[in-house]
Amino acid sequence: MKKQGEDEKGVRVAIYCRMATDNDEGRGLEMQKGQLRRYAQAHGYAVAAEVSEVAKGLSLDRPGIRELLGLAGQGCIGEILVANLSRISRNTAVLLRFEEMLGKQNVRLNALQGNPLAGFRGIEEVFRKQEK
Numbered sequence: 001m002k003k004q005g006e007d008e009k010g011v012r013v014a015i016y017c018r019m020a021t022d023n024d025e026g027r028g029l030e031m032q033k034g035q036l037r038r039y040a041q042a043h044g045y046a047v048a049a050e051v052s053e054v055a056k057g058l059s060l061d062r063p064g065i066r067e068l069l070g071l072a073g074q075g076c077i078g079e080i081l082v083a084n085l086s087r088i089s090r091n092t093a094v095l096l097r098f099e100e101m102l103g104k105q106n107v108r109l110n111a112l113q114g115n116p117l118a119g120f121r122g123i124e125e126v127f128r129k130q131e132k
Helices: 027-042 063-073 092-103 116-131
Strands: 010-019 046-054 079-082 108-111
Touching: 010 027, 010 063, 027 046, 027 079, 046 063, 063 092, 092 108
Parallel strands: 010 046, 010 079, 079 108
Antiparallel strands: none
């Protein structure tokens, strides 16, 4: 039985790329896309969508993020690939809120450079158990 966000090709992913400014004529976005496409292919992911934008990462109120959340809510993807978590936001609270929103849709956030939020979530769980 296939899970939400999977098909015969494997996990369906959305690739997300962001640059704060476009002073390199889109080369930074294309570099991120290429890196993420290669990663997806190497790991057997099916790329269902590619979302890129030039925007500040200060909040989640951006067209690209809304598109990702829409794809997640519709069950079109099982994972979002980013080159680095800073592409979503450099603010840890904003990142945690985004990850929580995705989790409610059973969608994972995967950063090629690792996900330090996973360690934070482990620490958070330890404190939660101690409070009980």
